[in-house]
Amino acid sequence: MKEHLHQNYHRVIEQPLSRVALMATVHCLSGCTIGEIAGMVIGTALGWSNAATIALAITLAFLSGYLLTMLPIVRAGYDYKAAMSIAFAADTASITIMEIVDNLMMLIIPGAMDAALDSLLFWGSLAIALMIAGVAAFPVNRWLIARGRGHALAHAHH
Incomplete structure (x- = not known):
């Protein structure tokens, strides 16, 4: 199992760092x-x-983010506790940055938080906020992956 992790980690870091960071982001x-x-x-x-x-959105974002990372790890044969541990280590920094930026953007965009669900303002603001959040998280993900942390930990377990 340890050899498998070693091989997978090296396969991940052999790809261009920015590409791996983009895929992770x-x-x-x-x-x-x-x-x-x-x-x-x-x-x-x-x-x-x-x-x-915002509290509900943040809670659900962390939950769904962690679960999305855990699924392939569990499918690879790890138990839920190990998969959860790997997901926390892999995703916490990235999700935290994305949630801070995304929700700040939703508060900053005039009327976004008060817009109706059927309005372009609601969906457009949310889309823009999420894109900016992804851009904000990319350099952190790249930095972490270059050091064998963040998403590099999850990729080593797939």
């Missing part, structure tokens, strides 16, 4: 987006305050 952003959209839609539909909506 897109993967993490995908997981975050699922939870973020669900949280924003639920909070907005229920008429919750901005703080409650």
